[in-house]
Amino acid sequence: KPTPEMLKCIDTLVYDVQDIGCRSYTYVSSMADGMEAAAENGVRFVVLDRPNPLTGNRIEGRPLDLKYKSHVGYFPIPYIYGMTCGELAKMINGEGWLAGGAKCDLTVISLKGWRRDMWFDQTGLPWVPTSPHIPRADTSMFYAATGIMGELQVVNEGVGYTLPFELAGGPFVDDADAFAAELGRRRLPGVRFRPTYYTPYYIEHAKGKACGGVQIYITDRDSVDLTAIQFHVMDAVRKLYPQVELFGSKRDSMFDKVCGTDRIRKMSLEGKPVDEIVKFWNSGRELFMRQRAKYLMYK
Structure with missing residues (x-):
């Protein structure tokens, strides 16, 4: 200031x-x-x-x-x-x-x-990059789609690699095809998921680690619900990799601040259906x- x-x-x-x-x-x-x-x-x-x-x-x-x-x-x-x-x-x-x-x-x-x-x-x-991780205008869509989730530093969102905010994965994803299939069967409007493997060059929780995951493709930017994508990714992780703890670290506080509420975290911990979480998220x-x-x- x-x-x-x-x-x-x-x-x-x-x-x-x-x-x-x-x-x-x-x-x-x-x-x-x-x-x-x-x-x-x-x-x-x-x-x-x-x-x-x-x-x-x-x-x-x-x-x-x-x-x-x-x-x-x-x-x-x-x-x-x-x-x-x-x-x-x-x-x-x-x-x-x-x-x-x-x-x-x-x-x-x-x-x-x-x-x-x-x-x-x-x-x-x-478009002049607004910061190093927003190299293109359409990166703003991907920031909205994965940036909240990325604050937890459990699921990597592509930061640390060449596709910031366009990926969702981690070292725990041992079968990218199964992960992509789980997200694909949800038939979310305006988005598709391609299985991929990558190794982030930097970012504390994933640097140098082989990660499985998905690359996110926005196929219809007018119909896609951008922010809901990350909640479905988190739900897919919860379903396929129950051993992965999304919450419980010092990053929880930042996640709540970025969400603007603690209810998203608490609803996820309570095992609420992802559609219920998204409905609450978009209320008000x-x-x-x-x-x-x-x-x-x-x-």
Whole structure:
């Protein structure tokens, strides 16, 4: 967060950062830090808006329970929130979500030619990697599909290998064909699973270990339920490899923070059916959709 010393000769603080549309990707939390500092120090805050690579229509996940507020989940919004950073900044300011209900002097410079139904590859803009593990615009889809699960560092999501977030596997998967078949028979819309074997180059829990697993292919990005994929992967691990403990480590806390609730972990430990877990995960979105309506800038 910018300090008063940093801002003492500044009259305008500009946010010009490409985000990927997922709550746990921390750039929008950093934006809020800047907005709070601007409010506290009488500095104008300007957002140069950017497209949401997951479109402005997709909303997945339960709004964050503020008991789990952290830098990987700063606001009571769904995991995939379907807003540009400029729209979200307006909502943060308008709903009084900054510390102490403060409001900053906010200006949003809007996009030209962007529509809510646009995926990033439809904008004609070049994708500049937002971080080393988001090399392509479509990696944002895979981040949404496996990133929460990856926080547990039990099932590897491809981080540490050349396909970050596009894989799901681990040293315990001794039969990738059976693992892929188990996921395939669930007939999840818009996604297919190919058996594969790979060895991560880095990442503590899998470095240098031969892993079996699946490569994830999004075949219909408009129909796929991105965030549900990881819950089905975890359920398949629970079914095929009951000796693998998904929970019970110091990583549980980070998993809960990224989920924005402890109920996903607890429901999994209780052996609840995955469809029940996904139903809970996607509950509570309607209020957010009504809340956000007045802050939307694009059709």
